[in-house]
Amino acid sequence: MTVIRTDLVLSQSAFSHIVDVPFEQIDIAKWLFALPDAEYQRCAPPDHIAAGATFTDDGRRMSINVEMIGTGLVVQHYVGDITEAAHCRMVSTSDVFTPNGRTKVQVIWDLSAKKIDDNRTEYTNSVVSHPTEEFLDFIKAHGISWEQACADRQASSGDHNRRETPLFAESIARAARANG
Numbered sequence: 001m002t003v004i005r006t007d008l009v010l011s012q013s014a015f016s017h018i019v020d021v022p023f024e025q026i027d028i029a030k031w032l033f034a035l036p037d038a039e040y041q042r043c044a045p046p047d048h049i050a051a052g053a054t055f056t057d058d059g060r061r062m063s064i065n066v067e068m069i070g071t072g073l074v075v076q077h078y079v080g081d082i083t084e085a086a087h088c089r090m091v092s093t094s095d096v097f098t099p100n101g102r103t104k105v106q107v108i109w110d111l112s113a114k115k116i117d118d119n120r121t122e123y124t125n126s127v128v129s130h131p132t133e134e135f136l137d138f139i140k141a142h143g144i145s146w147e148q149a150c151a152d153r154q155a156s157s158g159d160h161n162r163r164e165t166p167l168f169a170e171s172i173a174r175a176a177r178a179n180g
Helices: 028-033 037-042 133-141 148-177
Strands: 011-019 050-055 061-069 072-083 086-099 103-117 120-131
Touching: 011 072, 028 061, 028 072, 028 086, 028 103, 028 148, 037 050, 037 148, 061 148, 072 103, 103 133, 120 133, 120 148, 133 148
Parallel strands: none
Antiparallel strands: 011 120, 050 061, 061 072, 072 086, 086 103, 103 120
């Protein structure tokens, strides 16, 4: 059983982008669970490698994302905690393949939309990572301090989120326009 250390934050970032689409047309959940692999790749090149949608054994919606975050290849197993038109909260116990080996972290991906006016919507992409006990043992075994692990993850994850947020927002906007 994977033990998540929710009392510790490995990294966190949130970025927003305004799109020229009415709030009422936005459907983040529909976009997320129908997101074509190639469109996902266009939303953070060259970091985004693959994406697909599936279900957990108990029927909850799930998004599988494969991406590079810094020097780590991360396989996200995002399970929908909230999957609504204006808000998705996705939680993953993610596999991280680093130059030092494999470990796990928890990632919470929060996608939300807020009405700005009749024709514009603000999209916010928030990402918070928590270590697992396995991760804490992993960094200790490799002589990496908690502070250094946090600094490295904050820099790489924050940069990734900053670059993907406007591209995700515009992709959601294109999907909204197409669904009219």
